[in-house]
Amino acid sequence: MDRLLVKGGRPLSGEISISGAKNAALPVLAATLLTDEAMVIGNVPYLHDITTTTELLARMGSRITLHEQMRLEVDNSTLQHMYAPYELVRTMRASILVLGPLLARYGRAEVSLPGGCAIGPRPVDLHLRGLRAMGAEIEVENGYIKARARRLRAAELNLELVTVTGTENLMMAATLAQGTTVLNNAAREPEVIDLADCLNAMGARIDGAGGDRIVVQGVDSLHGIRHDIIPDRIEAGTYLVGATMTGGRILLRNICANLMQSVLAKLREAGAEILTRENNLELDMRGRKPRAVNVHTAPFPGFPTDMQAQFTALNSIAEGTGAITEQVFENRFMHIQELLRMGANLRLEGNTAISRGVPALLGAPVMATDLRASASLVLAGLVAHGETQINRIYHIDRGYETIEEKLSLLGARIQRIFGETPGTRSRRRNIA
Ligand code: EPU
Numbered sequence: 001m002d003r004l005l006v007k008g009g010r011p012l013s014g015e016i017s018i019s020g021a022k023n024a025a026l027p028v029l030a031a032t033l034l035t036d037e038a039m040v041i042g043n044v045p046y047l048h049d050i051t052t053t054t055e056l057l058a059r060m061g062s063r064i065t066l067h068e069q070m071r072l073e074v075d076n077s078t079l080q081h082m083y084a085p086y087e088l089v090r091t092m093r094a095s096i097l098v099l100g101p102l103l104a105r106y107g108r109a110e111v112s113l114p115g116g117c118a119i120g121p122r123p124v125d126l127h128l129r130g131l132r133a134m135g136a137e138i139e140v141e142n143g144y145i146k147a148r149a150r151r152l153r154a155a156e157l158n159l160e161l162v163t164v165t166g167t168e169n170l171m172m173a174a175t176l177a178q179g180t181t182v183l184n185n186a187a188r189e190p191e192v193i194d195l196a197d198c199l200n201a202m203g204a205r206i207d208g209a210g211g212d213r214i215v216v217q218g219v220d221s222l223h224g225i226r227h228d229i230i231p232d233r234i235e236a237g238t239y240l241v242g243a244t245m246t247g248g249r250i251l252l253r254n255i256c257a258n259l260m261q262s263v264l265a266k267l268r269e270a271g272a273e274i275l276t277r278e279n280n281l282e283l284d285m286r287g288r289k290p291r292a293v294n295v296h297t298a299p300f301p302g303f304p305t306d307m308q309a310q311f312t313a314l315n316s317i318a319e320g321t322g323a324i325t326e327q328v329f330e331n332r333f334m335h336i337q338e339l340l341r342m343g344a345n346l347r348l349e350g351n352t353a354i355s356r357g358v359p360a361l362l363g364a365p366v367m368a369t370d371l372r373a374s375a376s377l378v379l380a381g382l383v384a385h386g387e388t389q390i391n392r393i394y395h396i397d398r399g400y401e402t403i404e405e406k407l408s409l410l411g412a413r414i415q416r417i418f419g420e421t422p423g424t425r426s427r428r429r430n431i432a
Contacts, residue, residue, distance in 0.1 A: 001393075001394065003417045003419075004403075004415070004416055005390075007386070007413035008363060008382055008384040008385060008388065009383075010382075010412060012239070013410060013411045014409055017254045018235055018239075018254045019254075020229035021045070021190075021191060021230050021232035021235075022234075022235075022398075022399050023094075023234075025044050027172070027191065030053075030097035030098050030168075031172055031195060033057075033060075034101045034199075034222045036077045039073070039074045039076075040224075041229065042226065042227070042228040043230075044072050044229055045229075045232065045401045047397065047398060047400075048398040052095070053095070056084055057074065059081065059083075059085070059088075060083065061076075061080035062075065062076045062079060063078060079106070082106050082108050083111075084111040085112060090112070092398070096114055097172075099111045100127070100170060103136055104152055107149050109146075109147045110144050111147075118369045119329045126161065126166040127163075127165070128140075130157045130159070131169075131173060134149070135153045136148065151178050152178070153177055154178060154179030159184065162185060162212075164191065166187070168192060168195050170183055171186075171196065171206065171214060171216060172195070175206070182215050186209075186212050188299065189300040190300065192209055192214075197209075201227060202222040231254050233256070233263070236252050236260060237260060238379070239407075240264075240267055244271070244283065244285055245290060245313065245314050249282070251280060251282045252283075253279065254279055262304070266295060267283065269291070270290040271288055272290070273286070289317070290317075292320040293311065293315065293322050294322055294324070295324045297326050298327055305326060308326055309375065310375055312376060313377070315353075315357065316346055317344075317360070317383050318357040322355050323352050332373075338377055342361040342384055342388065343361050343384075344361060360385050363381065363389075364384075364388060366390055368393055370395055373395070374396040378407070382407075
């Protein structure tokens with residue numbers, strides 16, 4: 001298994017480009033199932049979760065061509081198996097996103113039920129309830145969701161909780177349903193808007209994405225288009241936290257600052273000077289230490305849960321006391337134990353992590369438990385004295401494109417140790 005070695009102590013400095021958003025690319029790839037015509041998707045990030053999705057589509061019978069600069073062409077005219085097996089779904093919960101499109105387009109789907117995961121139980125009951133209200137017959141048997149429908153019919157759906165992939169699944173299903181579907185209490189995340197833009201370009205009739213009431217007028221068919229994925233606001237936020245923690249100065253290209261206002265506000269509160277231009281953003285800490293901030297995670301436009309772990313790392317070395325409250329997931333504080341091993345002064349009270357910043361963290365071997373927790377440990381490593389070894393980094397590879405290369409470009413001392421197999425020596429890359 002690969003590991004990352006980080007030697008702390010250098011401020012991040014320089015420029016990098018932000019990749020396309022994982023959480024926008026995954027639903028758009030699922031949306032390709034809604035048409036027989038070829039779709040071309042640009043600005044796709046090169047990530048494990050994307051490979052898992054293309055493998056899933058390929059097993060169903062899609063023909064996928066990779067063009068230069070991660071432009072994917074997906075042709076679903078030869079789809080044969082409306083089936084998402086456990087072995088793929090278990091590694092990537094977002095596979096549930098194929099359920100709505102398969103049911104809408106082919107009238108049947110068999111998708112493994114995602115299990116719990118490191119950040120909480122994460123049920124999909126709201127996805128299923130919505131599809132049932134649209135006329136689908138759904139049974140859960142032997143760990144699989146088995147769904148059938150003639151043609152889905154419109155419904156007024158009141159989502160009990162704000163769910164991102166739930167909104168996306170139901171919105172995709174509604175595009176081909178008979179009549180006009182209303183989604184109340186819909187997720188307002190930019191990734192939902194990107195998906196709606198893609199679907200509308202394919203011929204769907206969706207109004208209100210970005211608000212909490214989405215109206216979808218069903219159409220008979222959708223057609224192929226080219227769509228470019230929006231920039232990854234969480235990847236961008238992660239590097240900005242890194243620069244803030246290390247007292248650095250960085251420029252990010254290919255970002256959309258409008259999608260990150262809640263995170264930028266907290267970084268400014270921590271002491272960062274931020275300048276936004278058209279597709280660029282510059283952050284300067286002028287060598288200062290950050291101040292601790294208080295954060296409550298919430299659905300968009302609130303502070304994203306996907307940035308919570310990174311801000312917990314920031315608070316652990318900041319001046320003063322900070323409180324970080326997680327309100328979206330039940331159990332998203334697995335990084336705390338690892339940060340404690342690096343010398344952080346953190347304690348968990350219910351769903352709030354309270355920190356008193358320490359002058360310095362100390363490098364240690366730590367273990368990544370989920371994607372964003374792993375990112376927080378890399379950030380902690382950037383400011384720690386000595387060497388931090390982050391194990392199980394396959395979590396990071398799910399959602400950060402070549403993190404060690406981008407951080408090296410920013411002057412960090414980071415290297416990947418490729419997993420050893422018996423009889424071979426580990427290989428090191430990006431020794432900085
Ligand atoms: N929930 C239910 N029932 C449902 C659906 C959700 O109880 O049927 C609950 C969840 O357990 C959670 C809350 O509702 O407590 C919100 O979950 P949501 O459904 O919004 O999460 P998700 O769609 O599974 C997406 C992102 C996550 C991100 C969350 C919240 C994708 C592929 N994943 O997950 O991204 O944390 O929204 O913003 O879009 C990540 O990238 O690291 C990541 C975990």
